Amino acid sequence: xxxxxxxxxxxxxxxxxxxxxxxxxxxxxxxxxxxxxxxxxxxxxxxxxxxxxxxxxxxxxxxxxxxxxxxxxxxxxxxxxxxxxxxxxxxxxxxxxxxxxxxxxxxxxxxxxxxxxxxxxxxxxxxxxxxxxxxxxxxxxxxxxxxxxxxxxxxxxxxxxxxxxxxxxxxxxxxxxxxxxxxxxxxxxxxxxxxxxxxxxxxxxxxxxxxxxxxxxxxxxxxxxxxxxxxxxxxxxxxxxxxxxxxxx
Numbered sequence: 674x675x676x677x678x679x680x681x682x683x684x685x686x687x688x689x690x691x692x693x694x695x696x697x698x699x700x701x702x703x704x705x706x707x708x709x710x711x712x713x714x715x716x717x718x719x720x721x722x723x724x725x726x727x728x729x730x731x732x733x734x735x736x737x738x739x740x741x742x743x744x745x746x747x748x749x750x751x752x753x754x755x756x757x758x759x760x761x762x763x764x765x766x767x768x769x770x771x772x773x774x775x776x777x778x779x780x781x782x783x784x785x786x787x788x789x790x791x792x793x794x795x796x797x798x799x800x801x802x803x804x805x806x807x808x809x810x811x812x813x814x815x816x817x818x819x820x821x822x823x824x825x826x827x828x829x830x831x832x833x834x835x836x837x838x839x840x841x842x843x844x845x846x847x848x849x850x851x852x853x854x855x856x857x858x859x860x861x862x863x864x865x866x867x868x869x870x871x872x873x874x875x876x877x878x879x880x881x882x883x884x885x886x887x888x889x890x891x892x893x894x895x896x897x898x899x900x901x902x903x904x905x906x907x908x909x910x911x912x913x914x915x916x917x918x919x920x921x922x
Contacts, residue, residue, distance in 0.1 A: 674702030685760030687714030693891025840911030856917035884919030
């Protein structure tokens with residue numbers, strides 16, 4: 674088991690990519706805190722895993738919630754070896770001029786501020802332990818932005834830049850920081866990203882832009898997260914891996 678003895682926090686773990694990552698980490702021997710603003714959903718994900726996975730209700734945009742999450746991990750499992758900042762949100766695919774200020778603020782609070790908050794809370798624990806891994810889930814939207822998701826694209830560009838800067842600053846503490854850039858995926862936010870109903874015809878339009886001919890799936894992202902978390906990637910930091918079927922080529 675590649676993560677035996679490790680403790681991992683996965684945010685946004687009630688569904689989609691986060692659920693896939695949390696479940697994969699548990700299968701590989703990690704003790705996992707599955708965190709989500711949807712506490713009931715997080716508990717449903719954790720329940721089949723017994724004492725190897727516990728749930729936490731957490732709004733990652735709130736310092737009080739994030740601090741409580743990190744404390745719960747430390748109290749329950751003694752440390753935090755791996756943090757996956759997966760929680761994210763978007764606006765519907767539309768003109769940049771039609772996105773309201775409150776929606777814009779929420780996107781940056783969940784997608785960007787959350788990384789600031791989790792970093793402040795978890796880095797002291799990792800520093801004391803002498804090592805750590807932080808994985809930020811960004812997006813191909815931060816690499817090759819397209820019209821209709823402008824403010825979301827910007828938030829994910831920020832995540833990629835933060836990842837590289839964090840990696841450089843935290844390397845002397847033996848804390849590695851990397852990012853994953855998924856292409857549009859089979860998750861609950863698919864219709865928002867498309868901006869049109871999720872019909873076979875509309876899916877086909879978007880899939881046509883992906884050379885390998887399909888959307889991303891939770892197991893694609895969990896495989897990448899596992900690689901970045903396990904010891905075999907111990908000399909990799911500051912990278913943003915595109916898990917995109919060739920979309921960014």
